[in-house]
Amino acid sequence: MSAVAWIILLIFLLSALGLLGWVVLGNSLVRVPSGSLGLLMAKGRATDQTLLPGPHFVFAFRRRMVEEYPSVEMAYRADGIGDPADGNTGGGSATLESPGPPLRVTLGDRTEATVAMTVRFQLVPERLREVHERFGPYGIFGVVRDQSARAIRATLSDTDFGIEQFFGADRTACEERLAEAVRKAVQPDGIKVTGFVLGAVELGKTGEVIQATVRARYELERERAEAETRSVRALNDANLEERLGAPSDAAWRYRETDLWRELVERTNALQVALRAGPGSAPPPGRAADDSANPAGARPDE
Template sequence: MSTAAIVILLVLLAPIIGVVVWVVLAAGFTTVPAGSLGLVVKNGKATDHTLAPGRHWVPLVRRFMIVEYPSVEMAYRAGEGASTASSELDRSGPSLSCALGDRARADVSYTVRYAIIPEQLRTVHERFGPQGINGLVRDESARAISRSLSDPEVTVASLFGSERTETEARLAAAVTAALEEHGLRVAGFVLGPVDLGRTGEVIQATVRARFELALEEAEAATRLAQARNDGELERQITSLREGAWRYRETDLWRELVQRSDGVQLGRRRPGYGPGRLGLTVREDTPTNDPATTDQTTTDQTAADDTSTATGMP
């Protein structure tokens, strides 16, 4: 073959070879989406090669595969229904029922925020896989919290005031140590509401009683002053002075409004009597009881006559 033929052959084959090489190389490019980590799996076995988000080239001739895991923080919320999970990164479950160090029962709600440690992604993949991380966090966090709360030093008082902060820090340290053993880094821990059952009801009743006693003491001075004024009013009533009745009028109307036994305020018929007010007070009575109705009418008439004589509305 002449030199010219060789040159012509090379000119024709070079583009073809370039296209083939480009197709092979282009097929090996893969993109790891943002918020994910790519674990390189060779022939079905995980490797220590972890891919960060972005574009990477993996040789197809060696049968590589990429398994994606979340690289952002995930959350598990204990104390909420499973239907409240908003996404794959935010899971929820029932509250944790356990016993405190003083044997008091408690239903604990908490939130754990965690992320995968990239250097230990292979361990996570081989032991749990993408779908087993949530179960791991649920079980290990519940175990760590139960052990910490069962310590004899932890009592009901440890869940209130400044001791609650110390208890939360203790639980966070226990959960962090438990999850780091399995390749997960704890980014945050929040101790939520704790339901103490009957014990909590006793505590709330004790707190309410203390504030109710303070309220009674605060109102005692007002009631004492009112009793003194009522005593002075009794002496003024015998003189039928208009000022004494006007003083008591506001309290009487307030008592009528606050009554809940069927008292009604109605408008008096025109021409009922000169100098009479346009309001009347009536109590609800059963209409099918004539005796009760007659007695109510008699009492109302007597009350109207009494108010006319005294000048009270």
């Protein structure tokens, strides 16, 4: 074999090796998008290797795939505003927020309440394999919903909890206690709570009684203020009657504002009727009168 043939064979082998190396290198580079975590799957099974956002080198000859999970905060809102059927409630990157119905609980003083809340959480990267094997990408919001509901019901059913805990300075302490209970409930599942917000609390008929009691106090204050206003107005009217015999119109100008106010309060709407001119259409309700009277005839004719 001549030297030229060896050179041609060597060039061919080097080109083939370079092409093979380029293909292997291209297939071995895995890029995890920003805001996501990648769980490396080998032969369909989850591994302990979690890929952070950015490029990573994974040997291409392994039968592997990367399952993506969100690395940013997710939120579960139990306030009844959104509809879970409107969008995906899974843990994929398609959505980072899931709505749900408010939570019905029974307090320690046997009062029924409907509690709205928002739980913000993140996945623990070191425990991503456990999250994948237990819940998968579409079961994260479900476990947060169930565990947080169980923790809140257990906390609010304690005997030292009552409706007073939802008002004033006690509300802040109640919110912190509920946040700690939810944090401990989801932590064993590889989920870290980053925020908890206690929303509106509906107390049913008990809340109606509280609102009626508060309104009664302010309505009494309003009646007292109106009584004082009526007394002062009566005195002003008495002084006005004494000055009506005076030739000056200053007294009437004093009462002009009150008279206009009374007119506006008594009249819901002012209607102005304009008489139709020659050749214009008659106003509504006059067709019967016009048909009864001939054109140009007066009523007495």
